[in-house]
Amino acid sequence: MAREKGRKLIAQNKKARHDYHILDTYEAGLVLMGTEVKSLRQGRATLTDGFVQMDGGEAWLYNVHVPEYSQGTWTNHSARRKRKLLLHRSEIDKLEAKSQETGHTIVPLSLYFKDGRAKVEIALAKGKKDYDKRQALREKQDRREAQRAMAAARRRQRL
Template sequence: MPREEGRKVIASNRKARHDYHVLDTYEAGISLMGTEVKALRMGRASLVDGFAQIDGGEVWLEHVHIPEYVQGTWTNHTPRRKRKLLLHRAEIDKWAGKVRESGMSIVPLQLYFEGGRVKVEIALVKGKKEYDKRHALRERQDRREAERAMSLRQNR
């Protein structure tokens, strides 16, 4: 069976970039059961409430919803179980010190297949204040209006 080429996105957490300032990102492998991979191949997952915790020198992904595989039997997985992330020790130690600081946390941004393997893009984030969110929305609206005006000007 040929290997998959490129990156096939399964799920992305678009709200994370709205709610947090992304400071640093890593690509991590994820330890999954067979029925979880089959459910992901069907393109079903949700990262909305997901976060990662460092516990005992290991990083665990929590509250990520991968629904049960429809054709699975008694070997099926539980949808919101803790899943181990596969990172190098130096990366874990680097982020462990930063997470201890107040206001920092680790959230998943994307879940995808790369070369036939499931990967998750995790980010070290700091929460945004309400006025930061409003400011970002306003900047996006202003940019869209400017692009719209420039395209109308060019089409004339």
């Protein structure tokens, strides 16, 4: 049996990068049931409402939707159950201390397979205000317009 190599993306949380300032990122393993892994291998998951909470010195991932496996039987998992994250003790302690600060939260950014194992990229984040979101959108549009102008100038130069 050949082992998978590399990184295969399952789901991404683009909304998190829009709604939060990302301060620090971590890679964590997930404790999953067999039917969850099979469902993830089909590329089905949603991270949009997900968040991480510390409970009893452990990190737990909440509100991540992994749909039930279509060929599953009575052993199927519930779609929005909480899932334990596998992190080093020092990382858990650091995240727990930082998440206690006002305005800080821990959100999942992406869910993927790395060398055949399910991983989640989580981030320590601080919520953006509405004006921050507008500013980021404006900067993105300005960059896009500048790139278009440079591309048009290059095309004119070739003619």
